[in-house]
Amino acid sequence: MIINNNTPIFVTQPTLPSLDEFVKSLEEIWESKWLTNNGKFHQELESELCKYLGVKYCSLFSNGTLALIVGLQSLRITGEVITTPYSFVATTHSLHWNGIKPVFCDINEHDFNINPNKIEALITPQTTAILPVHVYGNPCNFEKIGKIADTYGLKVLYDAAHAFGVNINGQSILNNGDMSILSFHATKVFSTIEGGAIITNDKKLKERIDYLKNFGFADEVTVVAPGINAKMNEVQAAFGLLHLKNIESEILKRKAIAITYRNQLENINGIKTYNDFEGVKHNYSYFPVLIQKDFHKTRNEVYQLLKEHNIFSRRYFYPLISQFPTYKELPSSSSNNLPIAEKITEEILCLPIYGDLKPEQVDKIVQLIIK
């Protein structure tokens, strides 16, 4: 692709696998006439992902939202679930689709994740689980969340849609809680076009999840639950297998971009950048900055200015989920309950980051912001 001044720059772009190799995979699928329902590519991707991610069991899904919905079903979560308003709407929608009442908890300023110190005050006799999100791939505080869950007998499902491949001291963060849910949407660092997965350490639970994503079928004549159709097909899985080959180089390229942004922005008054966390292998799926009061432009002015230059940054996550009409009347959506989330949502801007982004494009973005 030829890049010129008018080439739009999006917040992210998928780095595609080789078209020739993808065509070869398609030929194999055509030849076999096996298109979906736990085919060869599907099985291979589950096993390759377990190896790459360092996890025990992986169940593939047609998208991350259905994985969240089925994950909640598989653990029979009911009543109330404590979650974060600072996420993509799908996190809370998955509760709504299960008839569960979301209870919003405020977030931390340093990592954008649910603040574990504020969870206990929100627990009621109806609370059955906690649904935290590793926002931008930043690991949640597992220890504190796990301790609360143990004390109150709650399940923990981590929405790990942004956290593909994130490790702490070499250990995958996906092994925490009862399960972790991934998204493999085209905008994610690892992609199957549309797709997702549930990660668990529990063999029986994996079995149940697999029944639920296939209408509840345990075998040809046995339906064990009112399942849904949430299966990943062979074309998605073949795409994913090829994408996985390039994941490490994609992450390294993104890391270089993150470093360039930081070097140029970290000393600018009114712009807050974030460093890597100690011991964490990040995936650089997003590059969030805060545009604060003492900067000479507002966050929305920066967003608009970039847009006028064909640069599409995103305000992930603005508005908060608690501010959408479906959820804003909930008691936990009140501003007093969510002061930090309400502050961050007004200041956040995610700058473009993806492997194919050129250094001169990064420079252009930085210059537009700071000049």
Ligand code: T4K
């Ligand atoms: N939990 C969390 C925490 C999530 O962030 C998400 C999804 C989910 C759960 C649910 O997982 P999925 O059911 O989606 O698997 C995007 C994605 O659609 C969504 O997957 C993602 N989170 C969310 C944070 O971002 P939009 O509405 O911002 O996407 P869109 O279409 O505006 O794309 C953003 C930019 O990416 C475009 O400006 C251009 C570029 N792009 C996009 C697509 C689709 C491409 O270059 N190629 C493409 O094919 O939601």
